[in-house]
Each structure stands twice: as structure tokens, then as C-alpha cells.
Amino acid sequence: MEKKELIVRENILGSNKKVAAEIRAELAGRGVLCVNLMSSPGAGKTSLLERISEKLAAGHPMAVIEGDVETERDAERIRAKGIPAWQIVTGGECHLEARMIGRLFGKLPDKLEFLFIENIGNLICPASFDLGEHLRCVLLSTPEGDDKVKKYPEAFLTSDCLLITKSDLLPYLSFDPESVKKEALELNPKLRIFVLSALRGQGLDDFIAFLIERRAELASVHA
Amino acid sequence: MEKKELIVRENILGSNKKVAAEIRAELAGRGVLCVNLMSSPGAGKTSLLERISEKLAAGHPMAVIEGDVETERDAERIRAKGIPAWQIVTGGECHLEARMIGRLFGKLPDKLEFLFIENIGNLICPASFDLGEHLRCVLLSTPEGDDKVKKYPEAFLTSDCLLITKSDLLPYLSFDPESVKKEALELNPKLRIFVLSALRGQGLDDFIAFLIERRAELASVHA
Numbered sequence: 001m002e003k004k005e006l007i008v009r010e011n012i013l014g015s016n017k018k019v020a021a022e023i024r025a026e027l028a029g030r031g032v033l034c035v036n037l038m039s040s041p042g043a044g045k046t047s048l049l050e051r052i053s054e055k056l057a058a059g060h061p062m063a064v065i066e067g068d069v070e071t072e073r074d075a076e077r078i079r080a081k082g083i084p085a086w087q088i089v090t091g092g093e094c095h096l097e098a099r100m101i102g103r104l105f106g107k108l109p110d111k112l113e114f115l116f117i118e119n120i121g122n123l124i125c126p127a128s129f130d131l132g133e134h135l136r137c138v139l140l141s142t143p144e145g146d147d148k149v150k151k152y153p154e155a156f157l158t159s160d161c162l163l164i165t166k167s168d169l170l171p172y173l174s175f176d177p178e179s180v181k182k183e184a185l186e187l188n189p190k191l192r193i194f195v196l197s198a199l200r201g202q203g204l205d206d207f208i209a210f211l212i213e214r215r216a217e218l219a220s221v222h223a
Numbered sequence: 224m225e226k227k228e229l230i231v232r233e234n235i236l237g238s239n240k241k242v243a244a245e246i247r248a249e250l251a252g253r254g255v256l257c258v259n260l261m262s263s264p265g266a267g268k269t270s271l272l273e274r275i276s277e278k279l280a281a282g283h284p285m286a287v288i289e290g291d292v293e294t295e296r297d298a299e300r301i302r303a304k305g306i307p308a309w310q311i312v313t314g315g316e317c318h319l320e321a322r323m324i325g326r327l328f329g330k331l332p333d334k335l336e337f338l339f340i341e342n343i344g345n346l347i348c349p350a351s352f353d354l355g356e357h358l359r360c361v362l363l364s365t366p367e368g369d370d371k372v373k374k375y376p377e378a379f380l381t382s383d384c385l386l387i388t389k390s391d392l393l394p395y396l397s398f399d400p401e402s403v404k405k406e407a408l409e410l411n412p413k414l415r416i417f418v419l420s421a422l423r424g425q426g427l428d429d430f431i432a433f434l435i436e437r438r439a440e441l442a443s444v445h446a
Contacts, residue, residue, distance in 0.1 A: 143366035144265025216351025
């Protein structure tokens, strides 16, 4: 990287970190667990949020911030489930930054337990940007292949959860979930790993129970 | 984007463009067709190159430059096919740049017809960087979903070919190839579209015939 580029990048990351810390503290104070979902394009982030909303939202108010390079499509899908959702269209930018989240704070409903952020579909750049989340989840879909942990380490290294998605396609692929779990835990031993199918429902109840537990912990600390 | 970041980005893109133009001219002079493959992680770039090498390399000498954030895995897979391959490990950078390609020029064999560059797995950032290719191909794998053209337009807008990969998975997905073709051609009417399966071989002969034809045109112009 050229020196000038490096300095600018450090400035951006530094100011991003400050804004992120403020967001994290404010949401914790309100008892809202913030979850940042990161993955390649098409790993199933929006489908997962649709399924989560069906099971979670009735008892636990949630909202969603969608990030995309172009189009409002994903926010529309979430709104169709009756969930408040806002779309950030970056127009070319490859990741979300904390200041983009901060700008939407005024819109959040008073009664809220979960704020999900669906990051831009990109397994590299979003990993460098703290959005003020309490829980970072990286999704790896089975058709992407079981060699991705070592090839794109930062997303796996900086996450709290690994969600292996599209498990319903396993019969048609050479993807080995055990090898992925092993490589991921070698890289990041604190990772919680869930194997999920948004289509068939596999693993969803466990993941949602985990989210509710984490949110209860956060709320009790800040009560 | 902050102003300072914008200026630095313009400088980088400007100097990248110059290096890319030199690469393109030199390769054309040698009769080498340079093909830049771009896609999300796991869309099947390396598998496609493995299959192409089996059908193309005997009569048409080829070499491969592999880009990855980490690991030498992909170059090893190509070398196992008897093809000269070099790995660029960017260590966090999310795209290849022309100067990285230029540094490998001394290693290219004298007798060469095709130079394939497998870009970093990222559907956003690589689209901004000309690598000196004569043919830019974007891959979209069927499990990524049929909504990606409008969500990640730059890669489709700047490409010469769209390769819809993993067609063998179509029976298990709700992916509609016709809708993708329609959206892609509306965005970029000059796109050549191929539907491919590296696993089952569908479409490979047509795509390889197209590559050979393009290379012959290039060589005849520069003869």
C-alpha cells in the first residue's frame, strides 16, 4: 500500500472506531443488542433475517439496517415481514461505516431489543470496520466452498459467530462442515458456530435462543 | 467519501490506468490474450480455470496469475494441472492492481497464447481496477441468487462476458437464468453470456471456442 493511502486509511479507521464505541454504548444503555452480519454476496443474509423475524419479532421487537451498493430490494423484503428496516445505498462503497449507522439513530423505535445490520456483500473490506455491534457474525454458505476460512481470515478472526448457511445444499456439494469448523476454531477459538438452513429451518431455533440469551446478558449488565 | 480519500483514490486509479495500458499493449504485441476473471468468493473461478486448462492448454499455451488475500492454494491447484501459475498474496488488500501484474512479467514463458488472471474474490472493488486485460469476465454462480446484477452493477457494467457458473445446481435453487440475462443485457448490451458448469462440463466448449477466436483476432491485428 502506498504511504499516503496508509495514513488516510488509519485516520478513517480511527474516527470510525470512536463513532462505533458511542453507538455500542448507547444501544447497550437502551438494552438493544446490535448484530452485524457479514458475508460474500448471496450467502443468505437477507433470507436468514426473514426467517429470524418470523420467529423472533413477535416477542422481541427488532429492526434492520440494510447495506447495499445499489437498490432498496433487501429493505423491502424485510419490511414485507412487518419489521422496521432502512436501506443504506453506498453507491459503490464496499463496506458500511459506523457514521452511516449513527445517522439512522433518530429513526429507531423506542421499544427495541435487537438491531440487525446487514453489511455489504463482501467478505474482505467490512471486516475492518467496527459498526458499534455487540455481536459480529460472519456467514459462509456451503456452495462457496470449504476453503474460505484461510483465504479470507480477517472476517473469521474478528467475528463472534460463524454461521454456516444453506446446509440444505450439502447433499449436492463437496463442502465439509467439519473441516471448516476445525480451521475456523484454530484461527479463532472463541467462535460460536451454527449450521443453518433458512430454507428448511435447520439450526434456527438454537441460533435465536443464543441471540435472546446474549441480549438478556447485555440488558442485565446495563439495567 | 472524505475529500482526502477521494483525491488519493483518483491518484491510484490514474496511475493504475497507465500501467494497465502498457501491460495490454505489450501482451497484444506478443499475441497473448489477457483475461481477467472477477467474482464473489467461491463462485468457481479456480475450478473453471482447471477445466479450461484441460481442454485448452495442449494446443494453446496458457499461464495463470492467482490473486488471494491469503494462501497459495489456488496457484497450487493450477500448477497441479501442469500450467505455469503465480500467486499474488495481497495480505488484506481487496483487489489486484496493474502494478502487481507488471511485476510478474519477467516470469512469463516466451511461448504463450493466454494469460488468465484470477482476481480476489470480491464482486465490488476489483471492478474499479483495470489490470491490462483484453477481456474482462464476471462470474455469477447460481447459488448467489438472481438479484445480483442490479445490486453490484459495476462488475457487470465493465465486463465483456458474464459467466453464469454452477449451472449443475439449478435444479435445487430458485435461480432464474433468463431473468439474470435480461437484467445484465439491459445494463450492458454488449455482454456475451455463457451458462457453465465446471463440474458437468456444460457450456465449456462454447466458451473456449470464443476465447480462441478472440485470441486469433488479437494476434491478427498485431501480426
